[in-house]
Amino acid sequence: MKELLLITAATGTTGYATTVELLKEGYPVRIFVRSRNRKAIELEQLGAEIAIGQFGDPEALKTALTGVKRVYYNYPFIPGMVENVAAFIKAALAARIEAVVFMGQWLAEFEDQKSLHTNSVKIAYRLFEESGLPVVYYNPGFFAEDVILLTENIVQLGMMPSPFGDGKCPWISGGDQGRVLAALLKNPAPFYGQKVHPTGPKSIDAKEMAEIYSRVTGRKVKVMPITDKMFMKALIAAGMDAFMTVQISYYMEEFRKNRFAEGGPTDIVKRLTGREPEDFETIARGFVNHSPYNRRGLTGILRALKNFMKLIFSKAPSYTRDPAFYSAGPL
Numbered sequence: 001m002k003e004l005l006l007i008t009a010a011t012g013t014t015g016y017a018t019t020v021e022l023l024k025e026g027y028p029v030r031i032f033v034r035s036r037n038r039k040a041i042e043l044e045q046l047g048a049e050i051a052i053g054q055f056g057d058p059e060a061l062k063t064a065l066t067g068v069k070r071v072y073y074n075y076p077f078i079p080g081m082v083e084n085v086a087a088f089i090k091a092a093l094a095a096r097i098e099a100v101v102f103m104g105q106w107l108a109e110f111e112d113q114k115s116l117h118t119n120s121v122k123i124a125y126r127l128f129e130e131s132g133l134p135v136v137y138y139n140p141g142f143f144a145e146d147v148i149l150l151t152e153n154i155v156q157l158g159m160m161p162s163p164f165g166d167g168k169c170p171w172i173s174g175g176d177q178g179r180v181l182a183a184l185l186k187n188p189a190p191f192y193g194q195k196v197h198p199t200g201p202k203s204i205d206a207k208e209m210a211e212i213y214s215r216v217t218g219r220k221v222k223v224m225p226i227t228d229k230m231f232m233k234a235l236i237a238a239g240m241d242a243f244m245t246v247q248i249s250y251y252m253e254e255f256r257k258n259r260f261a262e263g264g265p266t267d268i269v270k271r272l273t274g275r276e277p278e279d280f281e282t283i284a285r286g287f288v289n290h291s292p293y294n295r296r297g298l299t300g301i302l303r304a305l306k307n308f309m310k311l312i313f314s315k316a317p318s319y320t321r322d323p324a325f326y327s328a329g330p331l
Contacts, residue, residue, distance in 0.1 A: 003069040010074075062095070081117065100133050101184045110254070115251065142260055154217065160223050170264035172199050209223075213288075
């Protein structure tokens with residue numbers, strides 16, 4: 001009989017994809033979510049069991065971990081990681097969890113990081129190492145899904161806003177991440193104590209991305225360099241909160257330093273799933289085909305222009321508003 005698995009933050013990109021993959025393979029899956037939102041209900045309809053609670057709630061964790069053998073611990077992009085990882089470790093030890101796959105981050109491999117979230121990941125690594133729990137450290141780079149935000153401008157205006165400079169990235173799809181994480185949860189033992197860094201098949205820069213989008217859309221797409229301030233405004237206009245927006249702006253600095261290209265491409269996707277990772281053209285084609293902006297026309301162009309003007313007048317969060325909240329010093 002297949003073991004019950006727990007997926008935290010299951011309505012996010014990797015949690016959702018992992019849950020779907022495991023359910024397809026007949027695994028019983030419990031999802032730990034903050035509410036019964038649309039995506040949680042979708043997963044429930046596919047066969048997942050829902051456990052509702054907050055990461056820092058000991059009773060909610062105890063309930064969610066009851067009867068579980070393996071966990072994908074995917075802390076959401078919010079403050080409080082260190083305290084909540086500590087609470088999870090205590091609950092996991094009490095529940096005698098056999099394996100944890102922890103969502104880390106590629107940038108945590110570098111010492112000179114400004115991001116609070118990245119530095120919290122580093123501390124979480126230490127906490128897990130000291131806990132004695134069998135842990136696999138999953139540390140991807142940028143998710144390909146992070147560029148979905150660009151689709152409207154690409155399709156309607158033929159412009160790809162880019163804060164990426166000359167940096168390159170081996171973008172990885174959500175589907176590939178779900179398959180890799182499912183493989184790790186099914187057979188974690190060979191990877192205990194290791195950092196697993198999955199990537200796409202090739203590192204590409206903004207110019208290459210625009211060329212791919214030109215082929216996908218059938219029209220010339222040009223790179224439109226934008227400042228970090230403009231990028232932050234776009235994230236805020238898209239509904240992202242200030243904490244996550246500022247963390248991502250730090251990541252853009254690292255992107256331009258080519259940090260994301262330093263670790264890849266790797267063969268992790270092929271090794272763990274038996275299939276080649278999706279290339280960026282396949283990923284981009286999926287984004288465009290499933291986008292509400294995939295048909296170009298006057299209405300769409302005017303809407304895209306209106307949205308572009310809206311973000312110009314949006315207020316960007318400040319790096320210096322509360323440095324203790326947005327960044328972290330030496331660890």
